[in-house]
Amino acid sequence: MDEDIRLSAQKALLGCISRGLRAVSIERVGKVIKWRCIFASEVAKESQSEILAEAATVVIADFDSPMQIEEEYIVVRFRNAENEPPNKMLHLRHIVFLRHERDGYSELASDT
Numbered sequence: 001m002d003e004d005i006r007l008s009a010q011k012a013l014l015g016c017i018s019r020g021l022r023a024v025s026i027e028r029v030g031k032v033i034k035w036r037c038i039f040a041s042e043v044a045k046e047s048q049s050e051i052l053a054e055a056a057t058v059v060i061a062d063f064d065s066p067m068q069i070e071e072e073y074i075v076v077r078f079r080n081a082e083n084e085p086p087n088k089m090l091h092l093r094h095i096v097f098l099r100h101e102r103d104g105y106s107e108l109a110s111d112t
Helices: 002-013 042-061
Strands: 021-029 032-039 068-075 094-098
Touching (some): 002 021, 021 042, 032 042
Parallel strands (some): 032 068
Antiparallel strands (some): 021 094
16 A cells, blocks of 8 residues: 555656655555645745645545545755754655755765
8 A cells, every 4th residue: 555655646746846845755544644745945835835735635536435634834944054954854654755955065965
């Protein structure tokens, strides 16, 4: 069942990803699907949450039994100040989208 929910979420996200979205994760607990979208800014959240809510609806439609969805749209800035380390994002069980953030952030680049 975990594969079904991950594939459903990735299919639903096609065409819904834009620059301000940092991550999307999903988890099924019984008849509840939890859907968490993390944005880089409040502006991104306000402009994109409706599109991602539609994607969440597509996920629910893929399941036969009556399911509920708990949607969460939050802002986690990359960092709060220039010299601070990046803020950590908390994800649900399955990450279905994660933005690449190493380029332009020297502290995340590997030392190889």
